[in-house]
Amino acid sequence: MSIVIGAAAAVFTGVGAGISIGMATGKATEAIARQPEAASQIRSSLLLGCALAEATAIYGFVIGLVIIFVQ
């Protein structure tokens, strides 16, 4: 039972990543709409920022796996 609660708590880190990447994508699309000629630079900044923000969610996922599978 404590394994289930632990893994569920670990996976909740995905919420932060989801919200922040959603907001970042919104700002990026606004910026592209304002200045379409900078689109490729905005896109590469967006991808880099999303990959970095995703990392915290991945840490939670790995901890969840460790909790479930390591006795």
Add this chain to the structure above:
Amino acid sequence: MSNVQEAMNSSIQNKTAFTIPLLGGIPVAESVLVTWILMAIIMAAVWLLARKLKPDHPGRGQSLLEMGVGFINSFTKDNIGPHWRSFAPWLGTVAVYITIANLSGAVGFTPPTKDISVTAALALTSVFLIYGGMFRFRGLRGGFHKFAEPVPLLAPINVMEIAIRPVSLCMRLFGNVLGSFVVMELLRAVLPVVVPVVFSLYFDVFDGIIQTIVFVFLTALFTGDALQDE
């Protein structure tokens, strides 16, 4: 449903491929074996592509290679600054290895970066690059002085970053590749016909390339940060 559970369990473990029968049996992990195969493929490709290089009328392959090398050189020069020549070949090699290792999941190998030992080793090489470069290009005193820049109050954080940066590099690459691999294994256990091909385009190809870019970019960024004076 035991199919799914079995796929889940087997995809997380690191299997031993074979055991060398010397010195009481040295187990050779699957990731090491796949890395050997990838190394053979990369070296064969390098030998084939670099065989007839001519300075006057470059063919198509040579032009592509020159574009790739020029891209890595300019990227390194932007991020590291004046000492970029020492770092560009290493960053290019790491980029090639991690890309091919991540993409090997799409063709049927188990990606060697799924093993945390491999990503930890890559992160350790990045640490040696960053702090070795810092002490080599600034001298011993200058290297220690760099920990107290920009404000001496940040010195404990700069020292802690020696440990934090490689952990984050390692876990990011490991977690992404392991997550992609587990999802692909589960998909293959449940819907083995056409669906894995479509999802493999995102999970194996796109995610693998993005993780390479992030790893190399962060290493170059940290190295440039350690070398530059501002």
